[in-house]
Amino acid sequence: MPHYDHLCKKCKKPFVVEMKISEVDKKKVSCPECKSNDVTREVTNKSFTSESINRYVWDK
Numbered sequence: 001m002p003h004y005d006h007l008c009k010k011c012k013k014p015f016v017v018e019m020k021i022s023e024v025d026k027k028k029v030s031c032p033e034c035k036s037n038d039v040t041r042e043v044t045n046k047s048f049t050s051e052s053i054n055r056y057v058w059d060k
């Protein structure tokens, strides 16, 4: 499943969401930290390998 990099505008936390390509525009992504829906999707191809970045699996 592809990973999508996101950044929460509220708490400035970057996080990664796994979801199907077909779900990208349908899912409401919320920040795993503060539950805010005010998030931006990062359009980069770099992969996060840093331990400091939370991995968030969207399974709902």
Ligand SMILES: [Zn+2]
Binding pocket: 008, 009, 010, 011, 012, 013, 031, 032, 033, 034, 035, 036
């Ligand atoms: Zn947040």
